[in-house]
Amino acid sequence: MAPxxxxxxxxxxxxxxxxxxxxxxxxxxxxxxxxxxxxxxxVPGAFTPTCSLKHVPGFIERAEELKGKGVDEIICISVNDPxxxxxxxxxxxxxxxxxxxxxxxxxxxxxxxxxxxxxxKGLGVRSKRFALLVEDLKVKVANVESGGEFTISSAxxxxxAL
Amino acid sequence: xxxxxxxxxxxxxIKSVSAALGTRFYAKVATGTDIVSxxxxxxxxxxxxxxxxxxxxxxxxxLKDIFKDKKVVIFGLPGAYTGVCSNKHVPPYKxxxxxxxxxxxxxxxxxxxxxxxxxxxxAEKLQAKEAIDFYGDFDGSFHKSLDLVTDLSGALLGTRSExxxxxxx
Numbered sequence: 001m002a003p004x005x006x007x008x009x010x011x012x013x014x015x016x017x018x019x020x021x022x023x024x025x026x027x028x029x030x031x032x033x034x035x036x037x038x039x040x041x042x043v044p045g046a047f048t049p050t051c052s053l054k055h056v057p058g059f060i061e062r063a064e065e066l067k068g069k070g071v072d073e074i075i076c077i078s079v080n081d082p083x084x085x086x087x088x089x090x091x092x093x094x095x096x097x098x099x100x101x102x103x104x105x106x107x108x109x110x111x112x113x114x115x116x117x118x119x120x121k122g123l124g125v126r127s128k129r130f131a132l133l134v135e136d137l138k139v140k141v142a143n144v145e146s147g148g149e150f151t152i153s154s155a156x157x158x159x160x161a162l
Numbered sequence: 163x164x165x166x167x168x169x170x171x172x173x174x175x176i177k178s179v180s181a182a183l184g185t186r187f188y189a190k191v192a193t194g195t196d197i198v199s200x201x202x203x204x205x206x207x208x209x210x211x212x213x214x215x216x217x218x219x220x221x222x223x224x225l226k227d228i229f230k231d232k233k234v235v236i237f238g239l240p241g242a243y244t245g246v247c248s249n250k251h252v253p254p255y256k257x258x259x260x261x262x263x264x265x266x267x268x269x270x271x272x273x274x275x276x277x278x279x280x281x282x283x284x285a286e287k288l289q290a291k292e293a294i295d296f297y298g299d300f301d302g303s304f305h306k307s308l309d310l311v312t313d314l315s316g317a318l319l320g321t322r323s324e325x326x327x328x329x330x331x
Binding site: 011016020026042045046047048049080082083084086087088102104105119120121122123124 | 198207211212213215220222242243244245276277278279280282283284287298300301315317318319322
C-alpha cells in the first residue's frame with residue numbers, strides 16, 4: 001500500500017484497547033475521527049526508548065495546548081496487543097488525553113501504508129514513526145519519518161500546522 | 163544433548179505450579195524429544211533494553227546455546243502483561259526457583275510470543291529477572307517449530323504460544 005498522503009481520506013479500521021475492567025474492546029477509527037479534528041501518531045513499539053522517552057511524552061505534555069487549538073482526539077497507535085498497550089500507557093500516569101490504541105496484527109498500519117519491517121531488531125513488522133493531522137477523516141498534515149528517527153513526527157512540529 | 167518432556171499438566175517437580183496450568187494437549191514435542199533437533203535453526207531473543215540490543219547488535223540466542231549441556235526448564239505462556247500469565251503463572255516459578263536449583267536445574271526460562279523489549283519491561287515489573295531468564299519469540303518461529311501455537315485472535319492477541327512446560331528427564 002502506498003503511504004497515506006495529504007488530501008486522502010483515512011481508511012477505516014479496527015483498533016483495540018482494554019476497558020476499565022481490563023477486557024479487550026475494539027473501536028473503529030472512523031467512529032473516533034468522523035467530523036472531528038484528530039491527531040493520530042504512530043510509534044514503532046511500546047517499551048522502546050524513543051517512543052517512551054520522547055515521542056509519547058511530547059504529546060502528553062502538549063495535549064492541553066492541542067485541545068486548546070481545537071484537536072478533539074490525540075491517538076497513539078502501535079503494532080502491539082491491547083494488554084501491552086494498556087500496560088505501557090500506565091507508565092505515563094500524568095497522561096490525561098492521549099488514547100493508546102493497539103493495532104496488534106498491523107492491519108491498520110498496513111492500510112495506512114506506514115508499515116516498517118523491524119524483524120532484525122526482534123520487533124517484526126511495526127509502524128513507522130509518524131504524526132497525522134486529520135480533519136473530518138481527511139489528512140491535512142502527514143509527517144512520516146523514514147524509519148524510527150524522531151524529527152518531524154513530534155508534537156512540536158504538528159502544533160505548527162494548527 | 164537436551165531431551166525434554168512436555169506436560170500440559172504438572173509433575174512432581176512442580177506440584178505447586180501445576181495447579182495453575184491448563185489442561186493437557188498434544189504437541190510435536192513429546193516425552194523423549196530432543197528440543198534442539200525438533201527446532202533446528204531457531205533462535206530466541208533474550209529480554210533486554212533497547213540500548214542492550216544496540217550494544218549486542220540485536221543478537222539472538224540459538225536454541226543450542228540455551229540447552230547445550232544444561233538442565234533447563236522452559237515454560238511458555240500466551241502473553242506478557244496478561245492476567246493469568248502475570249498473576250498466576252510466573253510468580254510461583256520465581257518463588258520456587260531455589261527448589262528447581264536444588265534439583266539440579268541450571269536455569270528456568272520463560273518465553274512468549276512478544277518482542278524482547280516488552281518481555282524485559284514485563285520481567286522487571288514482576289521483579290523476576292534474577293530468578294528467571296526471559297526470552298521473546300517475537301515472530302513465533304520457536305513455537306511454530308514445536309507446534310505449540312494457538313490462535314488467540316478472539317482475545318485480540320493473534321497467534322501465541324500455548325501455556326506449557328518442558329523439563330529435562
